[in-house]
Amino acid sequence: MNKTDGQISMPVIRRLPRYYRCLLTLEQNQTDKVSSKTLSELLGFTASQVRQDLNCFGGFGQQGCGYSVAVLKEKIEELLGIDKKKKVVIYGVGNLGRAIMCHFDFEKYGFEVSGLFDKNPELISTLLRGIEIRDDATVVDFIKENPVDVAFLCIPTLGAQSVVERLYSAGVRTFWNFSHFDIKANYPDCTVENVHLSESLMILSYLMTNKNTEE
Amino acid sequence: MNKTDGQISMPVIRRLPRYYRCLLTLEQNQTDKVSSKTLSELLGFTASQVRQDLNCFGGFGQQGCGYSVAVLKEKIEELLGIDKKKKVVIYGVGNLGRAIMCHFDFEKYGFEVSGLFDKNPELISTLLRGIEIRDDATVVDFIKENPVDVAFLCIPTLGAQSVVERLYSAGVRTFWNFSHFDIKANYPDCTVENVHLSESLMILSYLMTNKNTEE
Numbered sequence: 046m047n048k049t050d051g052q053i054s055m056p057v058i059r060r061l062p063r064y065y066r067c068l069l070t071l072e073q074n075q076t077d078k079v080s081s082k083t084l085s086e087l088l089g090f091t092a093s094q095v096r097q098d099l100n101c102f103g104g105f106g107q108q109g110c111g112y113s114v115a116v117l118k119e120k121i122e123e124l125l126g127i128d129k130k131k132k133v134v135i136y137g138v139g140n141l142g143r144a145i146m147c148h149f150d151f152e153k154y155g156f157e158v159s160g161l162f163d164k165n166p167e168l169i170s171t172l173l174r175g176i177e178i179r180d181d182a183t184v185v186d187f188i189k190e191n192p193v194d195v196a197f198l199c200i201p202t203l204g205a206q207s208v209v210e211r212l213y214s215a216g217v218r219t220f221w222n223f224s225h226f227d228i229k230a231n232y233p234d235c236t237v238e239n240v241h242l243s244e245s246l247m248i249l250s251y252l253m254t255n256k257n258t259e260e
Numbered sequence: 261m262n263k264t265d266g267q268i269s270m271p272v273i274r275r276l277p278r279y280y281r282c283l284l285t286l287e288q289n290q291t292d293k294v295s296s297k298t299l300s301e302l303l304g305f306t307a308s309q310v311r312q313d314l315n316c317f318g319g320f321g322q323q324g325c326g327y328s329v330a331v332l333k334e335k336i337e338e339l340l341g342i343d344k345k346k347k348v349v350i351y352g353v354g355n356l357g358r359a360i361m362c363h364f365d366f367e368k369y370g371f372e373v374s375g376l377f378d379k380n381p382e383l384i385s386t387l388l389r390g391i392e393i394r395d396d397a398t399v400v401d402f403i404k405e406n407p408v409d410v411a412f413l414c415i416p417t418l419g420a421q422s423v424v425e426r427l428y429s430a431g432v433r434t435f436w437n438f439s440h441f442d443i444k445a446n447y448p449d450c451t452v453e454n455v456h457l458s459e460s461l462m463i464l465s466y467l468m469t470n471k472n473t474e475e
């Protein structure tokens with residue numbers, strides 16, 4: 046990973062959504078100020094890790110007073126770019142793509158679907174939440190006429206390479222990747238966020254086999 | 261969170277899948293030993309956090325030699341209970357449930373599906389990967405006859421409460437929860453792993469709006 050002047054390192058950024066969810070809860074509980082010690086207890090990081098993380102974006106904490114929940118929350122929203130509009134194509138509207146499209150509130154984070162694509166002839170030209178599912182053969186032309194910021198890749202690993210190839214040739218460089226295809230290895234100039242359901246399942250495995258441990 | 265004698269705290273456990281994936285990569289690269297410094301660079305935790313985490317389960321590191329990749333990996337597998345068989349019902353075989361059932365390799369982590377349940381009459385009695393989808397009204401009786409360890413809850417928040425109620429009454433106390441229904445708040449004695457796709461999407465939002473940052 047690289048860190049350039051004035052930028053926050055990715056490991057810190059990766060922890061911000063957890064801070065964010067924690068701050069939302071504190072806000073709901075009408076907590077105005079929070080200490081690094083309390084945050085560390087709530088999040089399970091060391092207090093020094095919390096101070097180090099939050100110092101990265103400007104030292105809002107005052108000795109003895111803690112951090113302002115509202116300021117910290119707003120700052121994280123801004124840092125994560127949640128307020129900015131981002132145009133999406135969803136590639137693959139099989140089960141997973143449909144689940145994302147119909148049951149996940151991505152609009153809340155500024156994402157807006159421009160197009161849906163699949164290779165299944167039975168799906169092509171049908172509508173999903175009012176948006177037409179298009180033939181994946183037309184994706185390059187579509188994106189050239191309707192520039193998008195990101196593709197949600199909701200397909201299995203098999204066949205993912207050729208899909209990424211096509212999207213890449215259309216100019217897409219950002220992917221939310223549910224396939225296990227290693228986009229970064231094959232297209233190093235792409236920005237990729239991989240969804241690792243396996244990590245969550247490993248934690249579940251732990252919780253089940255250590256029932257006396259509670260969070 | 262609680263931590264009892266001899267047990268590893270949950271925040272440490274939650275980091276183990278990331279260590280695990282990292283160790284798999286090191287193993288693939290034929291790396292035998294790894295220092296806490298290298299692990300901290302690869303994972304983005306402080307070196308002191310890494311040492312603290314790994315000390316929790318027995319201090320395999322030798323001064324100047326680092327940690328054995330193989331020993332650490334095996335120990336994490338054992339700690340997470342991946343080798344143990346765990347019986348599952350998948351509740352909700354709409355888009356998300358189907359995606360999990362058909363495209364996610366949960367068997368690799370020791371999970372085995374015993375039953376599939378849905379309330380949609382069009383799905384009931386059809387087969388998915390050779391397993392019959394059953395009427396959710398029969399779930400309590402089924403589980404009493406075929407004890408399961410965990411339910412994968414693949415339904416939207418709306419209606420989740422009554423489903424959890426039914427599964428709970430059948431004796432299920434462990435959930436992999438894709439709904440946003442707060443199971444813990446309503447059934448405090450349950451073990452729950454929530455899947456927060458929103459965290460991943462917030463990171464993507466960051467990556468897109470800060471294109472000059474690379475991991």
